[in-house]
Amino acid sequence: MKKVIHFIVFIMFSGIIFNACSNNNQQNATTASGDTAQVIETIKDPNKPKPMALMMRQMAANADSMKAKLLRGESIDSLSFPFIRFYLVEPTDKNVLEPQFFENAKIYQAAHKAIFDHPTEQKKYYNLMIGACISCHENYCSGPLRRIKKMPIIE
Ligand code: HEC
Structure with a gap:
């Protein structure tokens, strides 16, 4: 459960990473923990790019x-x-x-x-x-x- 909350909080604060105007270079995103690093790796382009x-x-x-x-x-x-x-x-x-x-x-x-x-x-x-x-x-x-x-x- 703790992990799930962590994930949701991360998504809330990192919307900017998934914005098309971000530099798409996800390794550069600040990662508070190893978990978030993995999340960044696995979720690329959750929205269909325009x-x-x-x-x-x-x-x-x-x-x-x-x-x-x-x-x-x-x-x-x-x-x-x-x-x-x-x-x-x-x-x-x-x-x-x-x-x-x-x-x-x-x-x-x-x-x-x-x-x-x-x-x-x-x-x-x-x-x-x-x-x-x-x-x-x-x-x-x-x-x-x-x-x-x-x-x-x-x-
Ligand atoms: C007239 C304005 C304009 C020019 C000139 C322009 N860009 Fe863009 N660029 C934009 C806008 C606006 C976006 C956002 C597009 C979107 O999200 O639909 C963008 C997005 C991008 C992205 C992010 C794409 C993604 O993955 O979402 C990259 C990388 C990029 N531009 C590189 C370049 C490069 C390299 C050049 C020159 C060869 C260039 N741009 C010239 C306005 C411009």
């Missing part, structure tokens, strides 16, 4: 592989990394769909395109694109910022 959240995961995965390729000295092309129209699909929180969000989306779209318009300076433009991810996330969804801030290529 299309925008899924697209963002794809964008983050793409950014990671763009970075890996650029670090290997390879060039990247827009067929392998097309622009993902995340701003047309349903977000977890509909309140984000306001003019500032669409403005940030446009700036990000231009930054994404610029990578492929500058084939000899792709690292520089990749970093500028990540800057556009960061600016939007500073306004709308700060959970993933810690992860995104590790994405720029530092040489």
